[in-house]
Amino acid sequence: MTRITDVRLRRVLDSRGNATVEADVLTESGGFGRGKAPSGASTGEYEAIELPANEAIANAREEALPRLIGEVHAGNQRDVDAALHAADGTDDFSGIGANSAVAISMAAAKAGADVLGAPLYQHLGGTFRGNEYPTPLGNIIGGGEHAADATNIQEFLAAPVGAPSVEEAVFANAAVHQEVHDILADRDLPAGKGDEGAWAPSVSDDEAFEIMDEAVETVADDFGFAISFGLDVAGAELYDADEDGYVYDDGVKSTQEQIEYIAGKVEEYDLVYVEDPLDENDYEAFADLTAQVGDQTLVCGDDLFVTNVERLQAGINADAGNSILIKPNQIGTLTDAVDAIELATANGYESVVSHRSGETEDTTIAHLAVATDAPFIKTGAVGGERTAKLNELIRIEDNAV
Numbered sequence: 031m032t033r034i035t036d037v038r039l040r041r042v043l044d045s046r047g048n049a050t051v052e053a054d055v056l057t058e059s060g061g062f063g064r065g066k067a068p069s070g071a072s073t074g075e076y077e078a079i080e081l082p083a084n085e086a087i088a089n090a091r092e093e094a095l096p097r098l099i100g101e102v103h104a105g106n107q108r109d110v111d112a113a114l115h116a117a118d119g120t121d122d123f124s125g126i127g128a129n130s131a132v133a134i135s136m137a138a139a140k141a142g143a144d145v146l147g148a149p150l151y152q153h154l155g156g157t158f159r160g161n162e163y164p165t166p167l168g169n170i171i172g173g174g175e176h177a178a179d180a181t182n183i184q185e186f187l188a189a190p191v192g193a194p195s196v197e198e199a200v201f202a203n204a205a206v207h208q209e210v211h212d213i214l215a216d217r218d219l220p221a222g223k224g225d226e227g228a229w230a231p232s233v234s235d236d237e238a239f240e241i242m243d244e245a246v247e248t249v250a251d252d253f254g255f256a257i258s259f260g261l262d263v264a265g266a267e268l269y270d271a272d273e274d275g276y277v278y279d280d281g282v283k284s285t286q287e288q289i290e291y292i293a294g295k296v297e298e299y300d301l302v303y304v305e306d307p308l309d310e311n312d313y314e315a316f317a318d319l320t321a322q323v324g325d326q327t328l329v330c331g332d333d334l335f336v337t338n339v340e341r342l343q344a345g346i347n348a349d350a351g352n353s354i355l356i357k358p359n360q361i362g363t364l365t366d367a368v369d370a371i372e373l374a375t376a377n378g379y380e381s382v383v384s385h386r387s388g389e390t391e392d393t394t395i396a397h398l399a400v401a402t403d404a405p406f407i408k409t410g411a412v413g414g415e416r417t418a419k420l421n422e423l424i425r426i427e428d429n430a431v
C-alpha cells in the first residue's frame with residue numbers, strides 16, 4: 031500500500047528568501063506527503079552538506095529517485111532512508127545534498143502516515159508514544175550570526191517550564207516576546223528582528239540578560255507559572271583559534287574564562303538551558319562545564335554533536351554535555367535523527383528537537399518531538415514559519431491533527 035510511485039522535487043522559498051528543496055512523495059494507494067528542507071546560518075563544521083537547491087534536486091533526481099520509485103515503501107522509514115544513503119554514496123550527503131535527503135525523508139514519513147490515516151507523530155512514535163509534550167524554547171533576543179550589530183550570544187530563549195499545557199507555554203513565550211518589545215521601547219532602544227524573529231537590539235549581552243530576566247518574571251506573574259530562560263551561545267561562532275579564545279565585543283575570553291562566565295550566568299539567572307557554550311571541537315571544556323553545572327541546567331550540544339551518533343558517543347564517553355540538539359537536516363534523514371535521540375535517551379541525555387534559522391512552513395519537527403517524548407523543542411516564538419510548528423503542537427495536544 032505504501033509502495034512509492036512517484037517523487038517530485040521543486041525549488042521553493044525559505045524564510046530568508048533563499049531557495050530550498052520541497053519533495054512530494056506519492057504511494058500506490060494514493061498516499062501523499064510533502065516535506066521541505068530548512069537551512070542553518072550558524073552551521074556546525076561537521077554537519078551533513080547542503081547543496082545549492084538546483085544541484086541537490088538534479089542529483090537526487092538522477093541518483094535517488096530510481097532507488098525509491100517502485101522500490102521502497104514509504105511506510106518503512108528505515109528502508110527509505112537507507113535508499114537515500116545508498117543513492118548518495120558519501121558519509122555527509124554531499125552527493126545528493128542533505129537538503130534533498132531530508133525533504134524526501136520527511137515527505138515519505140508523511141506519505142506513510144497518510145496511508146495509515148494516522149497523525150505523523152503516531153506513525154513515527156508508535157501508538158504507545160506521544161503522551162508527553164515538549165516545552166517550547168522561544169527565541170526572544172538574539173544576535174550572533176542571526177542579526178548584525180546585536181548581542182554576541184546568539185539566542186536568549188524563554189523556557190516556560192511551569193506551563194500546564196503546550197498551549198499555555200506557546201502563549202507565554204509570545205507574551206515574553208511582547209514584553210521585551212515594551213522594555214526596549216521604555217529604554218528607547220529601537221530593535222529590528224533577527225532571522226528567527228527574535229528582537230535584535232544593539233545592547234550588550236549583560237543588558238540582554240537583565241531584560242530577559244525582567245521580562246520572564248513579569249510574564250510569569252501574569253500567567254501564574256514558572257518561566258525560566260536559557261541560551262544558545264553558539265560558541266563555535268565566537269571561538270577564534272588565532273586568538274585562542276572567545277571573541278566578544280568587550281574582549282577575548284580564554285576557554286577557562288568562558289567556562290567561568292557561563293557557569294556564573296547559570297548561577298546568577300538560574301538558567302535552565304545552555305546550548306553550545308563552548309567550541310564545537312572542545313569536548314574537554316564541555317565536560318568541565320558539565321561537571322560544574324550539569325546538575326542544575328541542560329548543557330546541550332548542537333554544533334558539538336550535529337545530530338550524529340558518532341559525535342554523540344564521543345561526548346558520552348567524555349561526559350561532555352547532558353543534552354543534544356536534534357536537527358534532522360543536520361544529519362540528513364529522520365532515521366539518523368531518531369537514532370541520535372535513542373542513543374541520547376539510553377545514556378541519560380535529554381533531546382531538544384530544533385528548527386533552523388532558515389525555515390519553512392513544514393511542521394515535521396513538532397511531530398518528531400512528540401513522537402520521541404523530547405522534553406524540549408526549540409522553534410522560535412513568533413513569525414509564520416515558527417508559529418507553523420507551535421500551532422501544530424497546540425493541535426497535536428488538542429487531538430486535532
Ligand SMILES: O=C(O)[C@@H](CO)OP(=O)(O)O
Binds near residue numbers: 073262264384388
Ligand atoms: O544554532 C542553532 O541552534 C540554529 C537554530 O536556532 O541556528 P542555525 O539554524 O543558524 O544553525
Ligand SMILES: [Mg+2]
Binds near residue numbers: 262264306332
Ligand atoms: Mg545552536
